[in-house]
Amino acid sequence: MSIASHSARTLFAGACLLFLPALAQAIAVSATTPHGNANNVARGTTISITFDTALDTSSINGTTFRVWGAQSGPAAGTTAYANGNATLTFTPSHPFFPGEWVSIQLSHSIVGANASPMRAAGYAFQFQTATAPAAITFTQNGPPVSVQTGGTTRLYGGAITDINHDGWIDFIAVNEVSADLRVLLNTADGTGHLGPVLTPPQPIGIEASPSVVADFNFDGFMDVATGNSTSNTISVALGDGTGHFLSVQNIDAPARPHGIVALDVDGDADLDIVVASENGERLTLYINNGSGVFAQGVDFAHDDSDDAARCRCDGPHRL
Numbered sequence: 001m002s003i004a005s006h007s008a009r010t011l012f013a014g015a016c017l018l019f020l021p022a023l024a025q026a027i028a029v030s031a032t033t034p035h036g037n038a039n040n041v042a043r044g045t046t047i048s049i050t051f052d053t054a055l056d057t058s059s060i061n062g063t064t065f066r067v068w069g070a071q072s073g074p075a076a077g078t079t080a081y082a083n084g085n086a087t088l089t090f091t092p093s094h095p096f097f098p099g100e101w102v103s104i105q106l107s108h109s110i111v112g113a114n115a116s117p118m119r120a121a122g123y124a125f126q127f128q129t130a131t132a133p134a135a136i137t138f139t140q141n142g143p144p145v146s147v148q149t150g151g152t153t154r155l156y157g158g159a160i161t162d163i164n165h166d167g168w169i170d171f172i173a174v175n176e177v178s179a180d181l182r183v184l185l186n187t188a189d190g191t192g193h194l195g196p197v198l199t200p201p202q203p204i205g206i207e208a209s210p211s212v213v214a215d216f217n218f219d220g221f222m223d224v225a226t227g228n229s230t231s232n233t234i235s236v237a238l239g240d241g242t243g244h245f246l247s248v249q250n251i252d253a254p255a256r257p258h259g260i261v262a263l264d265v266d267g268d269a270d271l272d273i274v275v276a277s278e279n280g281e282r283l284t285l286y287i288n289n290g291s292g293v294f295a296q297g298v299d300f301a302h303d304d305s306d307d308a309a310r311c312r313c314d315g316p317h318r319l
Contacts, residue, residue, distance in 0.1 A: 025116055026116060026117055026118060026119040027051050027052060027053050027055075027110070027111070027112040027116050027117070027118055027119075028051065028052045028119065029049055029050070029051055029052075029106070029123050030050050030051060030052045031049075031050040032047075032048065032049050032050070032104075032125055033046075033047065033048045034047070034127040035125075035127070036125035036126065036127070037125075037126065037127065037128075038127040038128070039127065039128040039130075040128070040129075040130045041102075041127045041128065041129050041130060042129070042130060043095035043096045043097070043098060043129045043130060044092070044095040044096075045092075045096075045129075046089055046090065046091045046092075047067060047089070047090040047092075047104060048087055048088065048089045048090075049087070049088045049089075049104070049106070050083065050086060050087045050088075051086050051087070051088075051112070052086070053086060053112045053113070053114065053116065054084050054085040054086050054112060054113040054114075055081070055085050055086065055088065055110070055111075055112060055113060056110075056111045056112060056113050056115070057081055057085055059109060059110045059111045060079065060088060060110065062218070063107065063109075063218070063269065063270075063290075064106065064107035064109045064110050064269055065079070065088070065090075065104075065105075065106055065107070065110070065269070066103075066104070066105045066218065066269050067090055067092070067102065067103070067104050068102070068103055068214070068215060069096045069097055069100045069101070069102045069103075069129075070100050070101045070102075070103075070161065070213065070214075071097045071100040071160060071161050071162060071169050072094075072096055072097045072100060072162055072167075073161065073162050073165060073215060073220070073221070073222045074215050074218065074220050075090075075092045075093070075094075075096070075102075076092070076093040076094070077090050077091050077092040077093050078090070078091050078093075079091075085113060090104075094167070096129045097129065097162075097169065098129060098130065098131040098132070099128065099129060099130075099131040100128070100129055101126050101127070101128050102126060102127055102128070102129060103124065103125075103126045104124065104125055104126065105122065105123075105124045105264050105269040105270075105271075106118065106122050106123040106124065106269060107122050107267065107268050107269035108120050108121065108122045108267040108268060109268070109269075118267075119267070120267055121266075121267040122264060122266075122267030122268065122269060123267075124263070124264055141191070141192050141193065142191070142193050145184060145193075145194050146197075147173040147175065147182045147184070147197055148197075149182065149197050149199060149200075149201060151178060152177050152178065153175040153176070153177045153178035153180075154175060154176045154177040154178075155173050155174070155175055155176075156174055156175065156176045156207075156208070156209045157174050157209055157210075157211065158171055158172055158173045158174050158211070159171075159172040159174065159211045159212070159213045159224055160172075160213075161213040161222045161224075162222065163183060163185070163221075163222055163224075163239055163243050164185055164241060164242055164243045165220065165221055165222075165241050166186075166188055167188075168185075168186035168188045169186055170183065170184065170185045170186050170194070170243065171183075171184045171186075171194055172184075172211075172213075172224055173197075174208050174209065174211050174226055175201070175208070176206075176207045176208060176209065178201065179203060179204055179205060179206045179207070179208065179228070179231075180201035180202055180203050180204055181201060181202040181204055181224060181226075181237060181245070182197045182198070182201045182202075183197065183198045183202075183243045183244070184196070184197055184198070185198065185243050198243050198244065202237055202244070202245045202248065203248070204226055204228060204235035204237065204248060204250070205226065205228025205230075205231040205233040205234070205235045205250055206228055206230040206231040207228060207229045207230035207231070208226040208227065208228045208229075208235065209226075209227065209229060209258065210226065210227045210257070210258060210259050210260045211224060211225065211226045211227075211260065212224075212225050212260050212261055212262045212273075213225075213262075214262040214271045215271075216236060216238065216262070216270070216271055216288060216292035217238055217290075217291050217292030218270060218290075218292075219238075219241075220241070221238075221239040221240060221241040222239050223236065223237060223238045223239045223245075223292065224236075224237045224239070224245075225237070225260055225262065225273055226260070227253065227257030227258060227259065227260045227275055228250075228253075228257065229256040229257060229258060229278070231250075232252065232253050232254070232255050232256065232257070233250045233251060233252060233253050233257075234250070234251050234253050234257060234260065234273065234275055234286065235248055235249070235250050235251075236248065236249045236251070236273070236292065236294060238292050249292075249293060249294060251286060251294055251296065251297065252296065252297065253275055253277060253284060253297060254275075254277035254279065254280050254282050254284055254297075254299065255277060255278070255279035255280060256277055256278040256279050257275045257276070257277045257278075257284075258276060258277065258278045259275065259276030260273060260274070260275050260276075261273070261274050265285060265287070266287060268290065270288045270290045271288055272285065272286060272287050272288045272294075273285075273286040273288070273294060274286075275297065282299050282301065283299070283300055283301040284297035284298065284299050284300070285297060285298050285299075285300055286298075
């Protein structure tokens with residue numbers, strides 16, 4: 001090749017680069033208040049998120065930006081912008097509950113004012129609210145509360161959250177033998193007492209033990225998901241805001257699910273489920289469609305000597 005020919009090709013390549021469209025760089029979160037995993041945070045705290053560029057504020061809405069407490073449920077409040085629309089501030093309408101974990105989720109659908117996208121994984125962080133100092137002593141508050149409603153059952157743990165959205169923490173008993181959830185509402189009088197079991201109990205899978213609470217369909221009411229180790233399923237019970245449930249979805253799971261967690265895996269700001277199962281020592285992912293309906297599980301990690309089998313997650317799921 002002649003020197004002239006080589007120079008011409010180099011000049012042509014450089015000219016082409018000038019006319020290539022600029023790739024939009026993903027906007028990023030540069031700071032949060034409170035910072036991620038902070039503890040002893042004031043219950044009435046405001047939440048601020050600063051981005052590295054101005055936001056398209058129309059992309060911030062109830063499906064792309066979500067704040068919720070593990071016990072208090074979805075938080076209502078007001079949003080405001082500062083720093084040239086690069087800082088988003090959320091002021092909750094009511095204080096969070098003492099000692100609860102508060103989660104904030106930002107969807108990949110958020111965009112900058114220059115149309116640059118959020119990263120595909122979205123963004124999430126959490127913090128824990130403060131409690132008042134107390135002596136480490138416990139006394140029984142009133143007589144024991146029974147979860148019996150006739151017939152045999154075996155209480156195996158439970159979940160605490162404001163299931164009827166009245167500002168008081170309730171108790172959801174997870175029962176193995178009767179394979180159901182039994183809700184006992186807080187009497188809401190400051191005594192900490194619980195009322196009788198609401199009837200009828202909500203059937204779920206057999207021998208449930210691990211459970212997690214979250215608002216899976218984002219209707220403002222907390223829901224319950226359980227891992228059921230004898231029926232080898234997970235059950236997702238959607239709350240109706242009264243202490244009862246709208247529906248239950250039972251989904252196949254690997255043998256003996258013994259751990260369950262709710263988190264946004266695919267960056268769309270709704271909550272997916274990951275289950276850890278005893279047999280096969282595997283983790284399984286269930287993707288939420290945004291309405292509290294979950295796809296069949298996909299194993300993405302398990303005890304297997306074949307390295308290629310250690311990630312079976314097909315799709316843009318990120319942990």
